[in-house]
Amino acid sequence: MASHAPFSTKDRILGAAEELFAQHGFTGTSLRQVTSRAEVNIAAVNYHFGSKENLVNEVFRRRMDEMSAQRLAELEAAVAGHPGQLEPILAAFVEPALALAQDRCGGAAFVRVIARAYAEKNDSLRKFLSDHYGHVLREFAKAIAKCLPDMSKEELYWRLDFLAGALTYAMADFGLIKRPTGTGEKAHRERAARELIRFSAAGFRS
Amino acid sequence: MASHAPFSTKDRILGAAEELFAQHGFTGTSLRQVTSRAEVNIAAVNYHFGSKENLVNEVFRRRMDEMSAQRLAELEAAVAGHPGQLEPILAAFVEPALALAQDRCGGAAFVRVIARAYAEKNDSLRKFLSDHYGHVLREFAKAIAKCLPDMSKEELYWRLDFLAGALTYAMADFGLIKRPTGTGEKAHRERAARELIRFSAAGFRS
DNA sequence: GTCTATAATCCGATAGAC
DNA sequence: GTCTATCGGATTATAGAC
Numbered sequence: 001m002a003s004h005a006p007f008s009t010k011d012r013i014l015g016a017a018e019e020l021f022a023q024h025g026f027t028g029t030s031l032r033q034v035t036s037r038a039e040v041n042i043a044a045v046n047y048h049f050g051s052k053e054n055l056v057n058e059v060f061r062r063r064m065d066e067m068s069a070q071r072l073a074e075l076e077a078a079v080a081g082h083p084g085q086l087e088p089i090l091a092a093f094v095e096p097a098l099a100l101a102q103d104r105c106g107g108a109a110f111v112r113v114i115a116r117a118y119a120e121k122n123d124s125l126r127k128f129l130s131d132h133y134g135h136v137l138r139e140f141a142k143a144i145a146k147c148l149p150d151m152s153k154e155e156l157y158w159r160l161d162f163l164a165g166a167l168t169y170a171m172a173d174f175g176l177i178k179r180p181t182g183t184g185e186k187a188h189r190e191r192a193a194r195e196l197i198r199f200s201a202a203g204f205r206s
Numbered sequence: 207m208a209s210h211a212p213f214s215t216k217d218r219i220l221g222a223a224e225e226l227f228a229q230h231g232f233t234g235t236s237l238r239q240v241t242s243r244a245e246v247n248i249a250a251v252n253y254h255f256g257s258k259e260n261l262v263n264e265v266f267r268r269r270m271d272e273m274s275a276q277r278l279a280e281l282e283a284a285v286a287g288h289p290g291q292l293e294p295i296l297a298a299f300v301e302p303a304l305a306l307a308q309d310r311c312g313g314a315a316f317v318r319v320i321a322r323a324y325a326e327k328n329d330s331l332r333k334f335l336s337d338h339y340g341h342v343l344r345e346f347a348k349a350i351a352k353c354l355p356d357m358s359k360e361e362l363y364w365r366l367d368f369l370a371g372a373l374t375y376a377m378a379d380f381g382l383i384k385r386p387t388g389t390g391e392k393a394h395r396e397r398a399a400r401e402l403i404r405f406s407a408a409g410f411r412s
Numbered sequence: 413g414t415c416t417a418t419a420a421t422c423c424g425a426t427a428g429a430c
Numbered sequence: 431g432t433c434t435a436t437c438g439g440a441t442t443a444t445a446g447a448c
Contacts, residue, residue: 009413025326027234030441041415046443048413158376158401165375166368169324195364199409206408215431236423247433252425254431415448422441430433 010048012038017059026056057128063100064114064129068136070096079143086147086204090197093140094167098193101171102186114168148204163200170196216254218244221312224265228318232262232326263334266323269306269316270335274342276302285349292353292410296403299346300373304399307377308392321378354410369406376402 007015016038020029031052035042049055071092078088141156148156170192183191213221222244226235237258241248255261277298284294306313323331347362354362376398389397 023327025231025233027231028326031443032441041413042442043415043444044413052442155401158398159405161376162372162402162405165372167371168375169371170364170367172324172327192364195361196368198412199365199368199406202408202412203405206404237425238423247431248424249426249434250432258424413448415446417445417447419444420442423439424437426437427435428433429435430431 009038009040009044012040013045013048013055014059014062017055018063021056021059031055064133067096067100068133070099071136072139075139075143079146084147086144086201087197089140089143089147090163090201090204091193093163094193094196097167097171098189102189144204151204159200159204162203163196166196166200215244215246215250218246219251219254219261220265220268223261224312224319225315227262227265227322228315231322232328232331237261259330262328262331265316265319266331266335267338269313270339273302273306274339276305277342278345281345281349285352290353292350293403293407295346295349295353296369296407296410297399299369300399300402303373303377304395308395317374317377321374324374350410357410365406365410368409369402372402372406 013034017029017034020033020037023029024033031045032042034055035045045052045055049058074092074096075089078085078092082088137160141153141160144160145151145153145156151159171189219240223235223240226239226243229235230239237251238248240261241251251258251261255264280298280302281295284291284298288294303317307317308314323335343366347359347366350366351357351359351362377395
């Protein structure tokens with residue numbers, strides 16, 4: 001295929017895989033579905049990625065790197081621009097997930113991919129996550145601790161877990177909230193972020 | 207097979223399926239793995255359950271019936287014994303899940319199966335759960351609304367979603383909280399419940 | 413890099429003997 | 431209720447032409 005195409009075969013496979021993985025899970029998605037949606041030949045995925053497992057890893061890494069970088073950048077801006085305030089820190093954690101979730105090309109589905117990764121008690125993926133993205137959580141923990149110096153470290157980590165759980169599930173549309181007809185997806189996600197920041201800020205301060 | 211066996215073929219299939227679903231997800235688990243672990247013939251699962259989809263539903267029913275009944279009973283007791291108080295209602299929601307999670311007879315695996323259910327976005331299962339257990343959530347919503355009459359219905363449902371997400375996440379030990387060595391599993395779970403009730407109570411009141 | 417064709421395996425489900 | 435045997439189909443992955 002011409003390498004100057006707007007979306008290369010490789011990128012189209014990644015995009016299609018991301019959408020389908022989010023919709024049907026890793027194991028629930030076949031490479032044939034992926035290549036069919038990407039409109040590439042079935043053999044292309046093995047040529048470009050070697051195996052299905054490696055494709056899964058690449059899909060995951062691509063979005064996770066982006067989101068982590070965004071979270072850290074917004075955290076830095078929050079701490080610099082609103083010193084001592086909790087809500088901007090929580091927003092820096094929540095909003096990049098939101099932004100990714102409403103991104104047009106497959107990002108819409110990514111949060112659910114993350115949720116699945118956490119559910120993989122499989123450990124190799126969990127270890128990968130902890131090794132590569134654990135420092136992001138630690139940065140947030142440090143920033144929140146500065147806002148709320150009376151909270152014990154143990155309590156802080158419990159509450160970060162609660163936030164992560166609520167965020168993951170809400171963003172993935174897992175819950176019973178039905179988006180009212182007429183409300184756009186973007187407005188729905190922004191509402192979710194606003195509500196979650198308020199809910200968890202109160203929780204952290206309790 | 208002898209019907210007086212301590213664990214019938216049917217129960218062994220349910221138990222094996224539960225463990226494997228928790229570990230590998232629904233689509234990631236084959237009926238052959240299930241029947242192999244249960245040490246029954248591959249044909250038995252279709253004889254007893256009809257289909258894989260129905261087996262998934264029955265794995266849920268076995269635990270959810272009991273947990274839902276317990277939640278409703280504790281909710282009734284909470285409303286009667288502590289009228290107008292929010293925390294007992296939240297405890298009635300959280301603690302039966304906790305009890306299930308620390309039940310040594312497979313309950314712990316089931317908690318992770320719940321997380322899988324959300325993560326895999328299995329529509330037929332979601333419908334099954336909504337049809338059979340949706341009324342439990344509605345009862346809790348009504349009880350909380352009476353405690354906090356100023357909160358809009360929309361806001362209430364958002365916050366219930368946050369609670370459910372945080373609960374599922376925490377109960378399945380997905381988070382970064384490591385149980386300190388020396389702390390028993392029971393104490394760890396009770397701590398989780400206490401922290402979550404406090405966190406979410408503040409969130410609901412915000 | 414992209415294709416066709418196919419190997420090798422695994423899947424869920426069922427028929428039919430016992 | 432439990433078994434063997436098998437059907438029809440889908441899966442990942444690869445070999446080899448272009």
